[in-house]
Amino acid sequence: MKKMRPHIDLHDFNPTPQKTRLCDHGGCEQEGEYRAPKSPHNLREYYWFCLEHIRDYNKSWDYYKDMPPEEIDTSYAVCSKRVGI
């Protein structure tokens, strides 16, 4: 008599595989979980970075310290919302 095996459908383990978005930092293969606006003047388009590179990217916003403060505040708010830094 055959032993009954529980039927396992492998598809059930990953019912909705999500497309992994890779970090936009060149050559980085981490998942791009954090978004950052491409520039203070272009807050509607985003890069997606891993945690390490979102931090690097946030630092690079110092470049824009000559910008009007309102715009910088907006940029930082968008950047740091999900990162919590």
Ligand SMILES: [Zn+2]
């Ligand atoms: Zn990265």
